[in-house]
Amino acid sequence: MTFMPSSLLKAASNNRLRIGVIGTGPWGRQYLEAALANKQLNISAVCETSQTARQKALRLFNAAGYTKPALYDDYRQLLSNPALDAVIIATPAEQHYPIAAAALQQGKHVACGPVMGRTLEEHRHIVQLSRQTGKQYFTLDEQSYRPDLLAMSAMVKDGQLGQLESLYAGVCTTCIPEQETGYPLYPGAWMHHLLGMSNGNRxxxxRVEKGIEEYVVPVKNPRSGKTYTSIRQGEITTICLHTAAGQQVRVQAEAGHSTGFRLQGSAGSWIDYTGSLYLQNNAQPQNCWESAAPYLHQYTVTTPGAISHALADFVNVIQNKSTYLPVYAAANSSMITLLAAESARLGGKILAVPDVTIIG
Structure with missing residues (x-):
């Protein structure tokens, strides 16, 4: 961001950004509740067409001791409000692009769900608008704020696993979805950071491909009714990516199971669903896997929760200038699902991934 608008300077004077929330369904209310508790944010407007969802949102305002916000049933009316610095978009995925594009054009910073658009052209347009307007576009990706992933990222940065060679990213084994929701299941922002993409990697x-892989499924005990995870092996579909740094990244492409997280470095490995870590430089015998818990504990930092952490990062990217815009990370992550669908349609064809930093 090359400049800070007068509206943002005014908001910064009392350390609160003025926010409008568009969409207050179940997911939107989670972010609304966290935003109402964030002392750096002032939630002053809400857009929602459902009267039921609107009433539920207003109850959150009452519970937080907030005054009633300005209410809209058309997002364009909310975006025309000059008193707002930014918007949180929590609508169905197919509505993200038109709302985000309009928000950027109206001079608002944007925080949105993982899906940026439905075509590559829509992704290009959002990147262009963010660069042209100097307004930030940030992905609200709570999957990227798991404590174990953040701790492992710190371990990799510290060189504990050596040079990162490969990454396998799936859904969290404790919340395996039964069916595809349309949203990416992987923590895109965390992957982007881990792979060093803000430093030139990309x-x-x-391509989409099938192969025999290990995966985890939820199993319900018929006697106790409790659910536990079972490790299995079979043919599953994954999205296979390659980076400029020579790393291989596999991303889960199906719901109903978890491929878990596996990191392979030149000096060690980690598997999340077994809780195992192997480090070549430790005192253990060669090829000895051990519990990852003590190592992760050293790097675990207490956070306010995934959603609150994501919102705090949104505030940070607005207030801190950077030559690497968060819209690049957002577009990179969102394009994976889009390109994977095209690769699958073409029978697993290898597709080039556009370099979003040079989209003009």
């Missing part, structure tokens, strides 16, 4: 090619 995805170069992608």
């Amino acid at each position: 995805y170069t090619r992608l």
Whole structure:
């Protein structure tokens, strides 16, 4: 961001950004509740067409001791409000692009769900608008704020696993979805950070492929009714990406199971669903896997929760200037699902991944 508008300077004077929330369904209310508790944010407007969802949102305002916000049933009316610095978009995925594009054009910073658009052209347009307007576009990706992933990222940065060679990213084993929701299941922002993409690395090619892989499924005990995870092996579909740094990244492409997280470095490995870590430089015998818990504990930092953490990062990217815009990370992550669908349609064809930093 090359400049800070007068509206943002005014908001910064009392350390609160003025926010409008568009969409207050179940997911939107989670972010609304966290935003109402964030002392750096002032939630002053809400857009919602459902009267039921609107009433539920207003109850959150009452519970937080907030005054009643300005209410809209058309997002364009909310975006025309000059008193707002930014918007949180929590609508169905197919509505993200038109609302985000209009918000950027109206001079608002944007925080949105993982899906940026439905076509590559829509992704290009959002990147262009963010660069042209100087307004930030940030992905609200709570999957990227799991404590174990953040701790492992710190371990990799510290060189504990050596040079990162490969990454396998799936859904969290404790919340395996039964069916596809349309949203990426992987923590895109965390992957982007782990792979050093803000420092020049990037995805170069992608394809969808099937292979025999290990995965985890939820199993319900018929006697106790309790659910536990079972490790199995079979043919599953994954999205295989390659990076400019020579790393291979596999991303879960199906619901109903978890491929878990597996990191392979030149000096060690980690598997999340077994809780195992292997470090070549420790005192253990060669090829000895051990519990990852003590190592992760050293790097675990207490956070206010995934959603609150994501919102705090949104505030940070607005207030801190950077030459690497968060819209690049957002577009990179969102394009994976889009390109994977095209690769699958073409029978697993290898596709080039556009370099979003040079989209003009």
